[in-house]
Amino acid sequence: MATGTTGTGAPAGVTPARRSGGAGGAIGAGRGRRDRPNRYPDNRWAAILLAVPFAGLVIFYLWPLVRTVLLSLSEGTAFTGYSVTGFDNWQRVLDGGEVWGALVNTLVYAAIVLLGVPIAMVLAALLHQRELRGRSFYRTLYFVPVVTMPVAVAMVWRYIYNGDFGLLNEVLDAVGGPTRAWVADPDTALYAVAVVGIWMALGTNLIILAAGLEAVPESLEEAATLDGAGPVRRFFSVTVPLLTPSIFLVSVLSVIGSLQMFDLLFIMLGRTNPALADSKTIVYLFYEEAFVRNDRPLGAVIALITLVVTLAVTAVQFRLQRRWVTYA
Amino acid sequence: MKSTKTLIGIAAAAAALTLAACGDNGAGTSSGGDGEEVDLTFATFSPDQEPAIREILDVFEEQNPGVTVEIQIIPWTDYWSTLQTSTAGGTGPDVAWMLGAKIGQYIDGGVLLPLDDAFEESGLNIEKYPEQLVDLFVDDDTTYALPKDFDTIGLWYNKALFDEAGVAYPTPDWTWDDVIAAAQALTKPDGSVYGIGAPLDPQATYYNTIYQAGGEVISADGTTSGYDSPEAIAGIQFWTDMINKYDVSPTLESFADTESVAQFMSGRLAMLTTGSFYAIRFANDEYSSANFDVTELPGGVEEATIINGIGNVALASTEHPEEAARLAVFLSGAEASQISSETGTVIGSYEGTQQAFVDAFPQFNLQAFLDQAENGVVLPVSRNTDAWASRESEFLTPAWTGEQTVEEAAGNLAGAMNEALAQENQD
Known part of the structure; x- marks a missing residue:
């Protein structure tokens, strides 16, 4: 690589190519195109290169998926081995109330975290202003939560939310607001965690939306200004419609991420939290069944339900996008 | 062109390595006969005890030339799933830590080596171990593990807070009424100090009082829940x-935000019932070391404290069964017990080695934990303990928050537990 790209190495690398090209040209102009001697090697290389990720996909995604389906229909333990017995596990999960409650919690969480998208839009528009000083500083600042370990983030927020000694309660106490044990109270725990979810996702959303904003032609903004549109009107009538493809992408990613939420809940609530029963997400339930109670087949059922729900929700989003996404 | 070839080469090599890693654990390289090199892997979940374990293993390696043992520390949160999957896949460690609550599944799965021969060869005396703990690891007259240590629950208290409130320190002959009276005198109206901590922690709190009230968590034959008995309800009601x-x-809520031990160590709780295993943490903390002491648990209808211990098992998938069994026994033997006790991390299980634990932290009356051992009730288990134990918190929470009566919550828990036990016994 070093000789190929540096200035001194380039001529040596280029010469043979020129020579062969020149040879073809000497025999007859135009003939080189008809022969297309490079066509098959190109395809072969493409096939080989694509085979590598494809093999990865098969080995690490498709095969485990097949195994998960089989496991969900099986009974047994890790030591005795699993044997396919039928739909008993599915019946147990679907008849029990827990999975539905967890599903509702997960969807509520996903909906709340989706509120982070408009927030990210406004911030992206503000940061897009060229006259803003320290733009890159702010961008970095908003991106910091993304590159911070979720465990560290959760620990800090746990302290902020602490009912007895927490920062939030101290502030609220000073201004006479209501105080409570935010993540130990079943009425607030899920929402308190969702706020952290929004905060953590903000950076990624911001980057995607900022990139989308760069693609909005400045001439349109200028034309709107000439027509007498103020900044707010320009934002809603020009920027937002042109940004819809990015908004759509961010929304889809946000929902998929939310449906898999586990780490924040696991660390911020803990096993003996009185709010846990009312705040469990579907992946948390999966963890409990598969790894706490060691019922892997039941865990497989829940994992597959998560997959189906994620596919369904994403399909709905793709269907609805026709109504509001403008592809310029 | 050259770089793509390299890339493919790397990818192929990586794939080959991955597959190779899946196929074989690559543990011992020799067949294990005398005079040959034998490598063993020992899995534990406690980084705190690593120095003591290394010391014990050095002695073992000295006594068994040619054998080297490597420690594999797997964090507690991953330990059981890693051990289970690696053992089932035949790539597990040779020797590992085991708990009474977990061993049932391993015995049923037939993945443990019997240790009876190795124990006999070691010359250790079975009478010198706490009997309740030995029983935990014996199935059908076959011994699969020996307890390496044990812990009991005592009443820890903060002398500074007792002095401040002018309350006499707890004594071994206290009853729970004395505890309540003292707790009331110690609690400050502004919420800065509470008399005692009542977290939803089975081993440290309500298991003890259930057995003291004459109840039980699980029937002796392991088939039914004891939670709906009046004695068990009384034991929970107490907390x-x-x-x-x-x-x-x-x-x-408060304990969910800040765990009870942290509240105790920050001087917010005057009393806390918890295990001997916290002695080392309290001793390493300046405030706790200066102000804390411990005594026996107060008595109920009966004397009882929950006793628990870690055992060492040898896994049947090992390539060196003889050495693995010998190591598992050695790790629970007299020398190992002595070394463990001296560090103050745990109470060594072998009689005669426990004074070292008491002497490790003279600022605390650790003798209280030993005196109680004879009343020890072993932590209740069944073949698949997690199936019901993981439900306890969930079902008892409404009783703790006052949303349900204890009768109601305990009754619901008994129902769920009986269901889990029925499933377990049908398998």
Whole structure:
């Protein structure tokens, strides 16, 4: 690589190519195109290169998926081995109330975290202003939560939310607001965690939306200004419609991420939290069944339900996008 | 062109390595006969005890030339799933830590080596171990593990807070009524100090009082739940009353935000019932070391404290069964027990080695934990303990928060537990 790209190495690398090209040209102009001697090697290389990720996909995604389906229909333990017995596990999960409650919690969480998208839009528009000083500083600042370990983030927020000694309660106490044990109270725990979810996702959303904003032609903004549109009107009538493809992408990613939420809940609530029963997400339930109670087949059922729900929700989003996404 | 070839080469090599890693654990390289090199892997979940374990292993390696043992520390949160999957896949460690609550599944799975021959060869005396703990690891007259240590629950208290409130320190002959009276005197109305901590922690709190009230968590034959008996309800009620009736403990919400031991160490709780295993943490903390002491648990209808211990098992998938079994026994033997006790991390299980634990931290009356061992009730287990134990918190939470009566919550828990036990016994 070093000789190929540096200035001194380039001529040596280029010469043979020129020579062969020149040879073809000497025999007859135009003939080189008809022969297309490079066509098959190109395809072969493409096939080989694509085979590598494809093999990865098969080995690490498709095969485990097949195994998960089989496991969900099986009974047994890790030591005795699993044997396919039928739909008993599915019946147990679907008849029990827990999975539905967890599903509702997960969807509520996903909906709340989706509120982070408009927030990210406004911030992206503000940061897009060229006259803003320290733009890159702010961008970095908003991106910091993304590159911070979720465990560290959760620990800090746990302290902020602490009912007895927490920062939030101290502030609220000073201004006479209501105080409570935010993540130990079943009425607030899920929402308190969702706020952290929004905060953590903000950076990624911001980057995607900022990139989308760069693609909005400045001439349109200028034309709107000439027509007498103020900044707010320009934002809603020009920027937002042109940004819809990015908004759509961010929304889809946000929902998929939310449906898999586990780490924040696991660390911020803990096993003996009185709010846990009312705040469990579907992946948390999966963890409990598969790894706490060691019922892997039941865990497989829940994992597959998560997959189906994620596919369904994403399909709905793709269907609805026709109504509001403008592809310029 | 050259770089793509390299890339493919790397990818192929990586794939080959991955597959190779899946196929074989690559553990011992020799066949294990005398005079040959034998490598063993020993899995544990406690980084705290690593120095003591290394010391023990050095002695073992010295006594068994040619054998080297490598410690594999797997964090507690991953330990059981890693051990289970690696053992089932035949790539597990040779020797590993085991708990009574977990061993049932391993015995049923037939993945443990019997240790009886190795034990006999070692010359150790079975009478010198706490009997209840030995029974935990014996199935059908076959010994699969020996307890390496044990822990019991005592009443820890903060002398500074007792002095401040002018209350006499707890003594071994205290009853729970004395505890309530003291807790009321110690609790400050502004919420800065509570008399006692009542967290939803089976081993440290309500298991003890259930057995003291004459109840049981699980029937002796392991088939039915004892939670719906009046004695068990009384044993649980004792703790919920601390919060909901006497107001002498922080709430469950508070313990969810800040764990009980952390509250105790910050001087917010005057008393806390918890295990001997916290002695080392309290001793390493300046405030706790200066102010804390411990005595025996107060008595109920009967004397009882929950006793628990870690055992060492040898896994049947090992390539060196003889050495693995010998190591598992050695790790629970007299020398190992002595070294463990001296560090103060745990109480060594072998009789005659326990004074070292008491002497490790003279600022605490650790003798209290030993004196109670004879009343020890072993932590209740079944073949698949997690199937019901993981439900306890969930079902008892409404009793702790006062949303349900203890009768109601305990009754619901008994129902769920009986269901899990029925499933377990049908398998």
